[in-house]
Amino acid sequence: MRHIISPTDLTISELDELLNLAEDIIKDPKKYSKVCQGKKLATLFYEPSTRTRLSFEAAMLNLGGSILGFSSADSSSVAKGESVADTIRVISSYADICAIRHPKEGAPLVAALHSSIPVINAGDGGHNHPTQTFTDLLTIKNLKGRFENLTVGFCGDLKFGRTVHSLIGALSRYKNVKFILISPEELKVPTYIKEEILDVNNIPYEEVRSLEKAIPNLDILYMTRVQKERFFNEEDYIRLKDTYILNTRKMSLAKKDMLVLHPLPRVNEIAVEVDDDPRAVYFKQAEFGVYARMALIITLLGYKEGRPLC
Amino acid sequence: MRHIISPTDLTISELDELLNLAEDIIKDPKKYSKVCQGKKLATLFYEPSTRTRLSFEAAMLNLGGSILGFSSADSSSVAKGESVADTIRVISSYADICAIRHPKEGAPLVAALHSSIPVINAGDGGHNHPTQTFTDLLTIKNLKGRFENLTVGFCGDLKFGRTVHSLIGALSRYKNVKFILISPEELKVPTYIKEEILDVNNIPYEEVRSLEKAIPNLDILYMTRVQKERFFNEEDYIRLKDTYILNTRKMSLAKKDMLVLHPLPRVNEIAVEVDDDPRAVYFKQAEFGVYARMALIITLLGYKEGRPLC
Amino acid sequence: MRHIISPTDLTISELDELLNLAEDIIKDPKKYSKVCQGKKLATLFYEPSTRTRLSFEAAMLNLGGSILGFSSADSSSVAKGESVADTIRVISSYADICAIRHPKEGAPLVAALHSSIPVINAGDGGHNHPTQTFTDLLTIKNLKGRFENLTVGFCGDLKFGRTVHSLIGALSRYKNVKFILISPEELKVPTYIKEEILDVNNIPYEEVRSLEKAIPNLDILYMTRVQKERFFNEEDYIRLKDTYILNTRKMSLAKKDMLVLHPLPRVNEIAVEVDDDPRAVYFKQAEFGVYARMALIITLLGYKEGRPLC
Numbered sequence: 047m048r049h050i051i052s053p054t055d056l057t058i059s060e061l062d063e064l065l066n067l068a069e070d071i072i073k074d075p076k077k078y079s080k081v082c083q084g085k086k087l088a089t090l091f092y093e094p095s096t097r098t099r100l101s102f103e104a105a106m107l108n109l110g111g112s113i114l115g116f117s118s119a120d121s122s123s124v125a126k127g128e129s130v131a132d133t134i135r136v137i138s139s140y141a142d143i144c145a146i147r148h149p150k151e152g153a154p155l156v157a158a159l160h161s162s163i164p165v166i167n168a169g170d171g172g173h174n175h176p177t178q179t180f181t182d183l184l185t186i187k188n189l190k191g192r193f194e195n196l197t198v199g200f201c202g203d204l205k206f207g208r209t210v211h212s213l214i215g216a217l218s219r220y221k222n223v224k225f226i227l228i229s230p231e232e233l234k235v236p237t238y239i240k241e242e243i244l245d246v247n248n249i250p251y252e253e254v255r256s257l258e259k260a261i262p263n264l265d266i267l268y269m270t271r272v273q274k275e276r277f278f279n280e281e282d283y284i285r286l287k288d289t290y291i292l293n294t295r296k297m298s299l300a301k302k303d304m305l306v307l308h309p310l311p312r313v314n315e316i317a318v319e320v321d322d323d324p325r326a327v328y329f330k331q332a333e334f335g336v337y338a339r340m341a342l343i344i345t346l347l348g349y350k351e352g353r354p355l356c
Numbered sequence: 357m358r359h360i361i362s363p364t365d366l367t368i369s370e371l372d373e374l375l376n377l378a379e380d381i382i383k384d385p386k387k388y389s390k391v392c393q394g395k396k397l398a399t400l401f402y403e404p405s406t407r408t409r410l411s412f413e414a415a416m417l418n419l420g421g422s423i424l425g426f427s428s429a430d431s432s433s434v435a436k437g438e439s440v441a442d443t444i445r446v447i448s449s450y451a452d453i454c455a456i457r458h459p460k461e462g463a464p465l466v467a468a469l470h471s472s473i474p475v476i477n478a479g480d481g482g483h484n485h486p487t488q489t490f491t492d493l494l495t496i497k498n499l500k501g502r503f504e505n506l507t508v509g510f511c512g513d514l515k516f517g518r519t520v521h522s523l524i525g526a527l528s529r530y531k532n533v534k535f536i537l538i539s540p541e542e543l544k545v546p547t548y549i550k551e552e553i554l555d556v557n558n559i560p561y562e563e564v565r566s567l568e569k570a571i572p573n574l575d576i577l578y579m580t581r582v583q584k585e586r587f588f589n590e591e592d593y594i595r596l597k598d599t600y601i602l603n604t605r606k607m608s609l610a611k612k613d614m615l616v617l618h619p620l621p622r623v624n625e626i627a628v629e630v631d632d633d634p635r636a637v638y639f640k641q642a643e644f645g646v647y648a649r650m651a652l653i654i655t656l657l658g659y660k661e662g663r664p665l666c
Numbered sequence: 667m668r669h670i671i672s673p674t675d676l677t678i679s680e681l682d683e684l685l686n687l688a689e690d691i692i693k694d695p696k697k698y699s700k701v702c703q704g705k706k707l708a709t710l711f712y713e714p715s716t717r718t719r720l721s722f723e724a725a726m727l728n729l730g731g732s733i734l735g736f737s738s739a740d741s742s743s744v745a746k747g748e749s750v751a752d753t754i755r756v757i758s759s760y761a762d763i764c765a766i767r768h769p770k771e772g773a774p775l776v777a778a779l780h781s782s783i784p785v786i787n788a789g790d791g792g793h794n795h796p797t798q799t800f801t802d803l804l805t806i807k808n809l810k811g812r813f814e815n816l817t818v819g820f821c822g823d824l825k826f827g828r829t830v831h832s833l834i835g836a837l838s839r840y841k842n843v844k845f846i847l848i849s850p851e852e853l854k855v856p857t858y859i860k861e862e863i864l865d866v867n868n869i870p871y872e873e874v875r876s877l878e879k880a881i882p883n884l885d886i887l888y889m890t891r892v893q894k895e896r897f898f899n900e901e902d903y904i905r906l907k908d909t910y911i912l913n914t915r916k917m918s919l920a921k922k923d924m925l926v927l928h929p930l931p932r933v934n935e936i937a938v939e940v941d942d943d944p945r946a947v948y949f950k951q952a953e954f955g956v957y958a959r960m961a962l963i964i965t966l967l968g969y970k971e972g973r974p975l976c
Contacts, residue, residue: 096426108396114724116716128931136717310442312438411760413734413760414759
């Protein structure tokens with residue numbers, strides 16, 4: 047049995063298999079519409095995350111399976127002081143696979159250690175969020191056709207944005223990838239990412255302040271939210287925030303085939319006017335999220351081409 | 357693709373089709389029990405409304421479809437500042453149709469403008485609640501057999517009661533309908549309803565204070581809740597409240613085939629002793645609500661007699 | 667039509683049938699995987715209880731049925747002042763069977779009186795919780811093979827623990843059962859249990875203070891949580907709490923085939939080190955809970971061997 051706690055729990059070849067499977071699902075969803083008949087997914091969301099929860103549930107329903115679970119800790123047994131280890135042992139009797147989201151880093155790992163069903167980390171604090179990373183990768187693979195030879199810009203809050211850290215880690219495993227890290231001084235990528243991932247793998251990268259100057263060179267632009275409360279003072283926030291807002295003017299400076307990704311929800315870091323630009327693929331990305339989760343669910347449940355789950 | 361934001365989004369002939377379809381479902385529910393197999397309904401409830409949400413969910417399950425969604429804004433991404441427009445674009449990837457309830461008037465319309473799946477307004481503030489109106493109409497059609505030649509009394513809070521306003525609007529499209537509007541002075545039907553609906557369509561109506569005096573003439577009595585907080589002072593409330601409580605004594609003054617409807621939940625405006633009267637059809641009305649929603653869901657998903665959805 | 671409000675709503679022979687059915691489901695779950703196709707279970711949880719709710723939902727999904735409902739009163743119509751009687755009448759139109767949990771004792775009984783679908787009490791205040799009792803009985807029957815000739819210890823909070831009271835009541839109907847009631851003075855079994863159940867049925871029992879001394883004689887040890895707030899003062903709590911914690915040292919004094927049960931969630935009354943002991947069957951018990959509920963649901967829906975539900 048296999049769990050997915052971190053994006054790097056899969057080797058590159060396993061990840062390739064997963065993404066290929068997801069693309070096969072995209073091509074022929076009917077073929078997979080009954081693969082999980084009789085199977086149940088438990089969504090254990092100790093903190094609310096509607097988008098992620100519904101994406102998992104849509105994925106399982108698309109596979110012909112059923113769903114049960116909870117959407118916040120209030121309505122769970124946490125209030126009674128039960129440990130995650132105990133909860134997962136009980137849930138193991140109720141479902142065939144589970145997705146867990148928890149405010150505490152490491153909780154999904156603890157769950158996995160005590161579970162007798164596959165556990166998928168659906169986000170744990172500032173830690174990992176592997177299905178978002180698989181979603182991002184599937185979006186790039188499907189729309190760009192490759193991971194190699196790409197210049198990828200990350201823009202906004204690169205300090206606290208875990209989706210950024212995960213995607214940097216995942217893309218660093220491919221050849222000839224270059225990163226442009228676009229952020230205010232206060233929100234630069236943490237040193238350990240640079241030392242332990244970028245430098246170790248000899249990945250070329252630049253740290254810059256201006257989205258406008260960086261955008262012409264990018265094949266992918268990964269936008270993130272810049273939260274006001276991350277700044278040390280109001281002045282800095284007001285001075286800097288517009289710099290990191292993507293609008294049609296900045297889009298006019300970009301390559302014709304650049305893709306704009308965003309993990310969503312967005313607040314105002316991408317102007318609504320950009321939505322109609324065909325390069326803006328963040329809503330398509332949300333759709334890919336369902337396919338990525340479908341592929342992951344059936345992979346963990348032991349699906350092999352041509353053999354039904356039993 | 358079609359959305360239902362207001363009850364008048366359907367022409368009379370479309371409404372007739374919808375109600376006929378609902379009556380066919382009532383006659384032979386088995387025939388429809390797999391029509392929505394593989395389809396998903398998202399229930400997006402930004403404010404709780406158990407009855408309405410469960411009615412939609414029961415409807416979709418009766419059709420063989422699946423359900424996903426949220427039951428309050430707390431457990432949704434609203435807290436992160438996402439717009440309804442963005443949410444619906446994401447949900448469009450997760451489901452085939454959605455029902456949205458929102459405390460802000462106009463939110464379902466905004467959703468519809470950005471959605472790539474059919475949107476059903478499940479209530480927006482004091483505005484519209486079209487599926488309640490379809491439910492009311494189905495109840496009248498099925499139990500009374502006609503919309504024409506009816507004297508319909510509305511009793512209670514006619515000022516804020518949106519179900520009253522919607523049903524007045526819907527019934528005003530039929531011939532020879534007469535309204536008796538029974539309420540305290542403070543809770544009379546708003547002027548715009550009288551001017552823009554009743555007067556424009558030359559609908560005869562009376563505004564009266566006494567349920568007791570009005571009841572003998574009614575074919576339909578539509579009861580609503582009189583909320584204490586709507587009154588200007590405690591004295592008025594105490595003086596008036598009993599006037600608008602339906603009990604067996606008042607029922608004894610009514611026609612033998614008068615129907616009592618109520619959108620529910622009721623608090624004390626209908627005495628429990630009335631429940632056993634065969635003319636009290638408000639619980640049956642809740643049942644019709646499921647059939648009305650079944651008919652609406654499959655109509656919006658493109659159902660045509662004899663052709664399965666694909 | 668039949669409701670289950672109290673564990674003793676079933677005669678011994680009906681209970682035997684239920685447990686036999688549950689054991690048949692354990693042996694061949696596939697046989698039952700479509701018995702409830704097209705049927706809907708409503709879970710009406712006026713107070714959160716994730717474990718119980720998910721156990722019911724897993725049970726219904728295992729039977730091929732569907733689920734709908736709410737997980738806390740906040741998201742229900744209770745806020746609008748609707749009575750349980752009215753709610754259940756509406757729910758009767760939405761589902762085929764329902765499980766109701768309510769903080770007020772007697773609420774499920776009120777629901778049953780007004781329901782046109784079978785009602786299962788899923789816990790009402792300090793009152794009954796019949797499906798927990800059926801779960802406990804199924805665990806004992808399946809793992810011990812008998813109810814007769816057993817010495818059963820109950821340990822911890824025997825005063826407020828409703829699962830204890832219910833199980834004492836249920837086991838008192840069998841022959842040659844003896845109880846050892848292990849608790850601090852403050853948390854002894856209430857007098858009415860002793861007078862109305864134990865004495866009336868001539869059941870031998872002892873009330874003791876020491877788990878350590880009692881454990882060697884037990885065939886079953888039923889552990890419960892000792893809540894700090896039940897004690898009159900902090901001192902007593904600190905002095906007594908360790909006495910009622912089960913650990914490997916105490917387990918070493920027990921019979922080789924003693925079973926440890928616990929209704930869960932546990933906090934610290936069973937040390938985690940005990941979990942690996944094969945006699946610790948509380949997680950298995952949670953699994954049996956699903957089978958017990960499956961058996962109960964189909965029994966109430968009229969299942970007879972060889973005849974599909976219609």
